Amino acid sequence: MHKGRVVFGAMEEVVFGRPAREAIIEQIDRLGASRAFLMVSGTLNRETDEIENIRRALGPRCVATFDAMPPHTPRAAVIAASEQARAAKADLIVTVGGGSITDGAKAVQLCLANDIRSVDDIDRLRAVNGALPPMAAPAVRQISVPTTIAGGEFSALAGVTNEKTRVKELLHHPLVMPRAAILDPALGAHTPEWLWLSTGIRAVDHCVEGICSREAHPYGDAQALKGLSMLAQALPRVKADANDLDARMDCQIGTWLSMGALVSGVPMGASHGIGYVLGAEFDVPHGYTSCVMLPFVMRWNKPDNAERQALVSAAMGHPGKDAGDVLDAFIRGLGMPRSLRDVRVGPEHFDRIAEQAMKTPWVPRNPRKIDGPAQVREILVLAA
Structure with missing residues (x-):
């Protein structure tokens, strides 16, 4: 029930x-x-x-x-x-x-x-x-x-x-x-491509972590799954044609839906929590933090929520595929960074990032339980 x-x-x-x-x-x-x-x-x-x-x-x-x-x-x-x-x-x-x-x-x-x-x-x-x-x-x-x-x-x-x-x-x-x-999709035409696409992956991150949360519920799922589907289709269309206002409008509506789970009370997970630290401490744009972290967080979480991750792959048009791989390929296809190295964050920073991430509201509520900084560090090593 x-x-x-x-x-x-x-x-x-x-x-x-x-x-x-x-x-x-x-x-x-x-x-x-x-x-x-x-x-x-x-x-x-x-x-x-x-x-x-x-x-x-x-x-x-x-x-x-x-x-x-x-x-x-x-x-x-x-x-x-x-x-x-x-x-x-x-x-x-x-x-x-x-x-x-x-x-x-x-x-x-x-x-x-x-x-x-x-x-x-x-x-x-x-x-x-x-x-x-x-x-x-x-x-x-x-x-x-x-x-x-x-x-x-x-x-x-x-x-x-x-x-x-x-x-x-x-x-x-x-x-x-x-x-x-x-x-207003026309205003988005002034936004640099990297910023539009990377913040779009932030919206994807809202959908994915909402769907994969231990506290997910049908109301949030309905919005997150539809939002993820719209974003998965529309972001590559904007990449192909920056003047496609229909695609930009679909991105904006998909983003609106992406917030349904979070706003209705579903917590985010380690991708968001680590992202807060990367932004504040290392000035990594918040869209880039999701580009870098989300697929690796999914891979680390998979032993505990493979069934929920399957919903992500299906919503993105790749039923039966590994969700971490689907997200990795999707983000690479948009030309976004895919490792901590790409955003100038090295292993010498991992201990501090892990300590700080544990203090965020989201890491302790990650779907695969994170008990301390050592487990956050495992994710960071994957993303290195």
């Missing part, structure tokens, strides 16, 4: 296949906002007219623009954005960009609500030993227009990097989930 708990998030709408500029205006009208604070990609702001077109459409309802969020969402940038939003008296945050910007806006919401004004103050927001501190709920919420496909806009989690410790820390509140997500 199935047992479990499904959590429904605070997102109200997903708009897909519409120009972002039009959909943003409709959402602002729906929400009754009058002071929109834009948190956007610096590249889009400085090298295209996409952000200026949004500002022009908003008119006086755009009160400020922040375009300086680095990868991995460092604390200092979160504080800088928070101070700018506070000074502008923002009543809504609109993000246009990748996952670091989306996560940054989630953190800004908590900073505004809890009078967080310095990098050290962020300690008051982070979970300690898995327990969340008491905090005020965000009053200034966000809507998000993603330009990459890792899927963070569909979660109530924000990963923020502590520059002092080089650890990515999770912030959480149910209401940091955006009120709406707007999926």
